[in-house]
Amino acid sequence: MKIKTLINLYLTIITCFLTIISCSQKKVHYEDLYENGQLKETMITYHKEKITKRIHYFKNNQISFVQVYKNDSTINYDTYYKNGQLEHSERRIYKERPIGKLLKYHKNGQLEKIGEWDSNGKIGEWNEYFEDGKLARFGNYKDYNKIGEWVYYYENGQEWIIENYLEGGIQDGDWKRFFEDGKIMFTGEFQLGKRIGMHTYFFQDGSIESIYNYNNGLLSGIHKSYYQKNQLEEIGEYKENEKSGKWIYYNEDGSIEEKGNYENGQKNGIWKEYYEGKLDQIGNYKDDKRTGEWKYYKENGKFDRIVNY
Structure with a gap:
C-alpha cells in the first residue's frame, strides 16, 4: 500500500513538472471573439524564447x-487580404525598425513592392509594380x-x-516628366538640390506652356507663359524669386489685359488695364495697393470718371 502511494506521488510530481515545463515554453494569453462567437484574435507567448505571436482574423x-x-x-x-492572399511582409529589429527584405502584394497575388532595410533605413534597389506585373x-x-x-512609369509602360x-x-x-503618350511635359536641371538654368513646361500638343529661369535655386531672368495655341499669356522678369520691372499680361486673343512695373x-x-x-x-500702385488718382474710360474709349485712392 505504501509502495503504491509512493508511486502515485512520484507520478503526480512528474506530471506537475512536465506541466510546468510545457507551460514555461508555450502559453495562450487570451482569445478574443466576435459577437457571434467566432475567433477574432489569439495571442500566444513562448516564454523560453521570450516571443509572443499575435494572430488576428477577419x-x-x-x-x-x-x-x-x-x-x-x-x-x-x-498582413493578408480577405481572400487569404499575402499583402505585406516585413522583418523588424529592436525599437520596431524594419530590417531585411520587405514584400508587398496586390490582391491578385502580383508583387506590388520589394525592397530591403538595414539598421539605418531603406537600402539598395526598390521596385514597385502595377497589378498586371508591369x-x-x-x-x-x-x-x-x-x-x-x-x-x-505609366501603366502602359x-x-x-x-x-x-x-x-x-x-x-x-x-x-523630366512625360505625358502618357510619351511627349515631354517638363524638363529642367538641379544642381546640389537647387534649380538652375531654364525649366520648361509643355502642353500635350508639344507647344510651350511656360518658361522659368533659375539661378542658384531662385527665379531669375525672363519668364514667359503661353495659352495653348502658342499665344503669349504673360511676360516679365524675375530677380531673386520676385517679379521685377515691366510685366505684360495678355488675353487669349492676343490683346493686352494689363501692364505695369513690379x-x-x-x-x-x-x-x-484694358x-x-x-x-x-490707368493709375498708380504703391506696394501693391492703388494710390492717388485713377482714371476710368468707357467701352468706346472716351473718358468716364476719376477715382482717388
Whole structure:
C-alpha cells in the first residue's frame, strides 16, 4: 500500500513538472471573439524564447495579420487580404525598425513592392509594380534617402518621371516628366538640390506652356507663359524669386489685359488695364495697393470718371 502511494506521488510530481515545463515554453494569453462567437484574435507567448505571436482574423475566418514580438518589440509583421492572399511582409529589429527584405502584394497575388532595410533605413534597389506585373517605378536608396536615377512609369509602360539624386537625397542633374503618350511635359536641371538654368513646361500638343529661369535655386531672368495655341499669356522678369520691372499680361486673343512695373514682387508705379483692346483704367500702385488718382474710360474709349485712392 505504501509502495503504491509512493508511486502515485512520484507520478503526480512528474506530471506537475512536465506541466510546468510545457507551460514555461508555450502559453495562450487570451482569445478574443466576435459577437457571434467566432475567433477574432489569439495571442500566444513562448516564454523560453521570450516571443509572443499575435494572430488576428477577419470575420470570414481568414487571417488578417500575424505579428511576432520579442521582448515587446515587433520582429515579424505579415498582413493578408480577405481572400487569404499575402499583402505585406516585413522583418523588424529592436525599437520596431524594419530590417531585411520587405514584400508587398496586390490582391491578385502580383508583387506590388520589394525592397530591403538595414539598421539605418531603406537600402539598395526598390521596385514597385502595377497589378498586371508591369514595373511602376524603380530606384535605389542609401540610408533611407533616394540616390542615383529614379524612374516612374505609366501603366502602359511609358516613362512618366525621371529624377536624379546625390547622396543624402539631394536633387541633382536632369529631371523630366512625360505625358502618357510619351511627349515631354517638363524638363529642367538641379544642381546640389537647387534649380538652375531654364525649366520648361509643355502642353500635350508639344507647344510651350511656360518658361522659368533659375539661378542658384531662385527665379531669375525672363519668364514667359503661353495659352495653348502658342499665344503669349504673360511676360516679365524675375530677380531673386520676385517679379521685377515691366510685366505684360495678355488675353487669349492676343490683346493686352494689363501692364505695369513690379518692385520686389509688388506692383509699383503706373499700371494700365484694358478691356477688349481699349484702355479701361490707368493709375498708380504703391506696394501693391492703388494710390492717388485713377482714371476710368468707357467701352468706346472716351473718358468716364476719376477715382482717388
